[in-house]
Amino acid sequence: MKHVALLAAFLLIAGPAAAQSTGKPAPWGPGADDAAFAQMLKASFKDKGIAKLDRLNQDETQAFCSDPGTASGPASAARREKIEAANLATVKWPSDGKWLGDWREGEKIAQSGRGNTWSDKADQPNGGNCYNCHQITAEEISHGTIGPSLLGYGKMRGQGEDVLKATWAKIYNAKSSNACSNMPRAGHMGILGEAQIKHLMALLLDPQSSVNK
């Protein structure tokens, strides 16, 4: 797992500050009750299936975003930029220079929310969870609203290189452009592989895709 190494790098750079407040005294949250909180976490969870206790260990991004009041404030602007840059640096671009796969496969991945829970097996491909939060095609009425609607995504934007890159980066590591985005870092965290991301790219950008019809 390469991202573990990256997380380690984050922690080396950030040091213990990652789990501490950003200066402003807070009545709760990081810094206020660290010992009690750490003890509670430790006593309250256990390994189950593929979901092990190490999932509770935060990287710098997660620690920063776990105190949303501070993280979203003007005083944290520089910190947000730093975190976005570090996340952008994790993005691996398509190895063969091809951006788009098959949009129909992309639709299947977007529909699937399978993967990474303690009741999932590790040997099956993960879904993208996309419909949980986004409207994507007009046909699927059962879609979430946590993320913006992606209806007509490619039609509005075209397929310029800047669009391809921005879209790829957003899927690969959503925190590269918004430090505390609610969207998982699909590529960086190993949720989706390169081929799957290409299929999602096609779903969003292929003129034939039902997203753009």
Place this chain on the structure above:
Amino acid sequence: MDRVSMGIAAFLAVVAAFATAAYAQKDKAQEGIEAYREALQDGNPAELYEATGEELWKKPAGPKNATLEACDLGLGAGVVKGAYARLPRYFADTDKVQDLESRLLTCMSTLQGIDTKPYVEAAFGTPPKEDMNALAAFVSGQSKDIPAAVTPTHPKEQAMYELGKRMFFYQGGPYDFACATCHGQEGMRIRMQELPYISSNKGAAAGWTSWPAYRVSSGQMWSMQWRLNDCFRQQRFPEPVYASDATVALSMYMAANALGATMKTPGIKR
């Protein structure tokens, strides 16, 4: 108008019409779902579990062959009416803040002499843990139509509330999820499901006052502990220990935020 701007105007008109159609469809879908939920309200199978729970409450069991009828849920020994609306709370005898289910374990242990470890460790919905769902249905049903009245006053209650709040925002796991990822904004939906914004009174009320609930999708009665357990599963976290402090703390956060809202327990859900 030249041809280009006419083209753009036509395009925009199409986009607008399309967006409106999609919007209208969404509203209609939402209406349908609301009508569906309304139709479920009459005849909630949770009542069947309440009856089972009442039986369990009154049946002598365990090495001490005692019933749970002397259990102190916070309003004095044996008082069930209204007790759920005031949980979680601090209990002097255990020197802990407890939610309903952790308190039930205490009573089973002290009054009945039951070893509660199998209850803690069993999977939800399987023996002996399934008893906890029935008991939760029964006890929560005795607070139906009563306002939620949890106000952290004891220092340990206040500490628990703060820990619950921090737990609510704590991100982790491969998806960076916290409770707040889904429940930290007003008016959001996952798929077709509205997500209560737990940090607000209205949102906390929507969540807190409707669990335990009968789940029609699985035909199961779910206690709040089961509800939270499955939230953490979806969050891609490791499994919370049954009746552990993290779960009690989250319940304290929700219950206190829901102050004043009328309990509709046990509920019925998709």
Place this chain on the structure above:
Amino acid sequence: MTQHWMERRPMERRQVLTFVGALAAAGIVVPRAAFANWDKAAFEAKTLDDALKALGAGSPANSGDVQIVASDIAENGAVVPIQAVSKLPNTERIAILVEKNPNMLAAAYDIGPDTVPDVTARIKMGQTSNVLVVVKADGKFYSAAKEIKVTLGGCGG
């Protein structure tokens, strides 16, 4: 078609899938203490025509006096509330059928002379489908149909 593959509890998912499978499977167990009335042929019919034939309904006439009160969308196919109402005098029987369930007939109600022909049931639906209510009144058959969409909402929790 709104069915999708959201991640959900394996048991719940299995329940939806196996429900369809179960209905498709040949053997609905024959009741041991068989109730004389249980209409095996009607419940085991695999096509709408066969089910209607087994009920003695042939091709029932569409009637505005037969009403289906149900939401347009079911948030979960495991429980779909259906209220079947007949405004026809001398209604003897009300049957509820789901066109896309492998076995269409879900329930049949014999209505006593003093009973209001208005029954509420909860049925399983494997997918979006027309629901059919067939009424026998004065020896004749009438029907009404309504499409109910089955969605799987939520994140599986």
Place this chain on the structure above:
Amino acid sequence: MGNPMKIRAASKDGVTEIKVLMSHEMETGQRKDASGAVVPAWFINEVTAKLDGKTVLQAQWGPSVSKNPYLAFKVKGGKAGDKVSVTWVDNKGDTRTDEATVT
């Protein structure tokens, strides 16, 4: 035997409304348990409801009636104090009868 039913019967303006919740798995016959074994079909297939000893409704059900079935219907007549009795029989021959009083 199964668990008790929940029966509610209320008379209003000369019509008695009867609502029944039954505790039953309504197994379809192909669900597999955790060990992969098929759970046999097991469902209520007959329900008889009586008001004051007179049969007012008979239902026949297949396995596509939902788990923990709900049944609601109305009868002309009936008054507070009348007895309602509901009997179900399932495909294993198991049966249960419960009673309630009209309010």
